[in-house]
Amino acid sequence: MHQPLHVKAEDNLRFIRETMERAGSFTAVSGWGEMGIGATALVAAWLSSVAASPDRWLALWLGEAAIAVAIAMATTTWKVRDHRVPLVSGPARKFALSFVPPMIAGALLTIVLVTRGEHALLPAVWMLLYGAAVVSAGTFSVRIVPVMGACFMICGAIALVVPDIRNVMMAVAFGGLHLVFGAAIARRHGG
Amino acid sequence: MAKPSPAGGRRPRGEREPLREIKGKSEAGQVPDLDKVIHERMRLAIVSALAATDTLGFNELKSLIGATDGNLSVHARKLEDAGYIVTTKRFEGRVPKTEFKLTAAGRRALERYVDHMEALIRAVRER
Numbered sequence: 001m002h003q004p005l006h007v008k009a010e011d012n013l014r015f016i017r018e019t020m021e022r023a024g025s026f027t028a029v030s031g032w033g034e035m036g037i038g039a040t041a042l043v044a045a046w047l048s049s050v051a052a053s054p055d056r057w058l059a060l061w062l063g064e065a066a067i068a069v070a071i072a073m074a075t076t077t078w079k080v081r082d083h084r085v086p087l088v089s090g091p092a093r094k095f096a097l098s099f100v101p102p103m104i105a106g107a108l109l110t111i112v113l114v115t116r117g118e119h120a121l122l123p124a125v126w127m128l129l130y131g132a133a134v135v136s137a138g139t140f141s142v143r144i145v146p147v148m149g150a151c152f153m154i155c156g157a158i159a160l161v162v163p164d165i166r167n168v169m170m171a172v173a174f175g176g177l178h179l180v181f182g183a184a185i186a187r188r189h190g191g
Numbered sequence: 192m193a194k195p196s197p198a199g200g201r202r203p204r205g206e207r208e209p210l211r212e213i214k215g216k217s218e219a220g221q222v223p224d225l226d227k228v229i230h231e232r233m234r235l236a237i238v239s240a241l242a243a244t245d246t247l248g249f250n251e252l253k254s255l256i257g258a259t260d261g262n263l264s265v266h267a268r269k270l271e272d273a274g275y276i277v278t279t280k281r282f283e284g285r286v287p288k289t290e291f292k293l294t295a296a297g298r299r300a301l302e303r304y305v306d307h308m309e310a311l312i313r314a315v316r317e318r
Contacts, residue, residue, distance in 0.1 A: 006315035009308040012235070016305065019239035023247070023255055142251055188290075190245025
């Protein structure tokens with residue numbers, strides 16, 4: 001049985017919109033944003049390496065985290081608007097729902113470790129849980145995103161085994177990995 | 192082939208109306224010809240996905256639109272022949288990589304197709 005033409009036309013338009021939403025969210029991670037986060041993280045890594053106390057070190061990185069969130073939100077919004085796809089769509093929700101739980105776990109562990117004075121463990125915990133968040137959320141994005149998450153987890157594992165180089169690993173991971181992968185995403189996936 | 196409707200008469204409910212008869216009924220009175228290259232679902236999906244992003248790799252596009260390797264290759268070739276997409280093949284180390292990108296002609300074709308669908312819907316609502 002044939003559908004009336006206008007019903008078929010509506011179905012085709014819905015199909016186009018949904019495909020564009022999926023594709024847009026697929027690459028909504030902004031490469032330029034990642035590079036911005038990498039650059040500010042390198043500054044934070046340098047400042048924290050000369051921090052006078054663990055509390056000052058912590059304050060610097062928490063400040064950097066707030067800046068990174070602001071950069072990520074702004075550049076993702078610009079990117080999806082530029083590609084004329086909605087920011088809140090099915091895949092974007094899945095991305096957020098996969099990303100947030102490891103970050104909440106990271107926040108809770110940060111509170112516990114700081115309360116117990118275990119600052120030295122923080123870099124490894126942050127890199128491992130941020131990496132886990134990026135890997136799981138990255139299943140709804142282009143393949144390069146979960147690869148970046150896996151690299152963060154490797155850096156976190158190294159910092160866990162060799163705590164003395166934790167500041168170097170923070171610079172390598174939050175600075176270097178964001179810059180390298182951000183450049184690749186910007187070049188290959190529309191900004 | 193559908194029969195033409197009687198002059199001034201209404202078509203029975205549910206009967207298909209040929210595209211040509213819609214022509215002239217839309218607001219602008221202009222409905223472009225249906226582009227059969229992107230009317231096919233898989234090709235429409237490829238063009239729509241590439242319209243929302245800059246470049247997509249073979250596997251990324253395949254998983255995004257739920258195609259098989261063979262299906263994607265065949266339909267991508269047809270779109271490439273029509274000048275709607277460009278395919279780039281390169282090597283990353285020893286691994287071959289295929290990437291697809293929408294051309295300006297492809298973007299215009301999708302816009303025309305969307306206009307066409309909107310004109311069809313408008314024509315029915317105006318009756």
